[in-house]
Amino acid sequence: MRFSGLRVLREGLTGNKGWKAHWRDPAPKPEYDIVIIGGGGHGLATAYYLAREHGLRNIAVLEKGYLGGGNIGRNTTIVRANYGLPGNSEFYSHSLKLWEGLEQDLNFNVMHSQRGVINLFHSDGQRDAYARRGNAMLNQGDDAILLDRGGVRKMLPYLDFDNGRFPVRGGLYHPRGGTARHDAVAWGYARGADMRGVDLIQNCEVTGIEVKNGAVTGVQTSRGAIRAKKVGIVVAGRSSQVAAMAGMRLPIESHVLQAFVTEGLKPVIDTVVTFGMGHFYISQSDKGGLVFGGDIDMYASYAARGNLPAVEHVMEAGMALMPMIGKARVLRSWGGIMDMSPDGSPIIDKTGIEGLYLNCGWCYGGFKAVPGSGHCFAHLMATGRPHEAAAGFRLDRFRTGFGIMDEEGTGAQHNLH
């Protein structure tokens, strides 16, 4: 089923009777060439690119709940390529380029909106750090503009520029950054994978990973055993638990991250803004809700909801930056489970078990990574070689100490990245 303007017109005139379900609901087969555990953004994108780029068809995505019910449907939808360190820079640049052609590629409206991202700075030292980051972005071939206070004021006149503690001195503007509709990304990839023959199996929890003579042979699930030559673990906040089924202990901690949305308002914030002196960032959805969030709750947890101290911190930071936000009423808040790595950068790698592959460690920045991650993980699983854009995301860097990508400079502490 292809989407087009003509199709919408025809369906509109004929009672909308021709639309079909976006994907099938197949029963699991006893055996696949490749099994992907996890039907979030990364798992679905991996299956899509395995089929589209590598011509592989005998693939299943096993999802314990429903497609898009995890972090892919819970995030605050920011897409950007503004990283500073080699390893991350080329990967997120690669991912942003895939975003830019994604809707045409998937024939699906994911509402990708390049409305720009502005990271505010509040001191001379922070300005220098952002100038360095901007130069790294330009060197990578991405876009960055260092704005002074006047430049920011023109774009964001509603900020409290003269806040006594955190005056706004300027910002690093990334025009190609922006947002996309999170669950539409999951649906678009799901539909694209299904169209190419991938079985998307919902309500199918993986409960065990079978390993014989050092090689993976399949998985146990709530819907029976499934044999597979290759298995990819792509389960975000549940990575440690699923990897433990194969006897692996991962350098990952799971933490909760919360987000908030207000009632729908008239257009007021037309870009993404991040506060430089506390963890707070905000954008406005196409429905009008102000979508904002902050830092993780700072304790390890598998609960997809958080606590009041983190809520208070986010609200205080929002009020310090843009007091007008105090007039908006918060409609909902929710949480997701983050797979925090020690250096804040991800892992896309083989494991010590033949045929078992790992994709995790996205912390709270894995939405923008979805196209790049799926593309690079599919390349690794299909060819056995890392994609050049993701060659740095090795699992052994935490054992050897070589190739650590600590963007925040906070050291090996999961909750500080």
Ligand SMILES: Cc1cc2nc3c(=O)[nH]c(=O)nc-3n(C[C@H](O)[C@H](O)[C@H](O)COP(=O)(O)OP(=O)(O)OC[C@H]3O[C@@H](n4cnc5c(N)ncnc54)[C@H](O)[C@@H]3O)c2cc1C
């Ligand atoms: C509040 C919040 C805000 C965020 N904001 C941003 C942002 O603005 N920009 C950004 O880039 N990133 C953001 N993120 C991070 C981003 O959402 C995640 O990094 C990313 O979605 C994780 O990858 P995923 O989509 O594959 O995860 P998920 O959607 O969580 O997919 C993993 C899937 O695995 C399934 N699973 C787990 N265990 C099993 C099992 N045993 N068997 C079968 N299936 C299993 C789960 O049910 C789940 O559906 C945010 C996250 C949250 C929670």
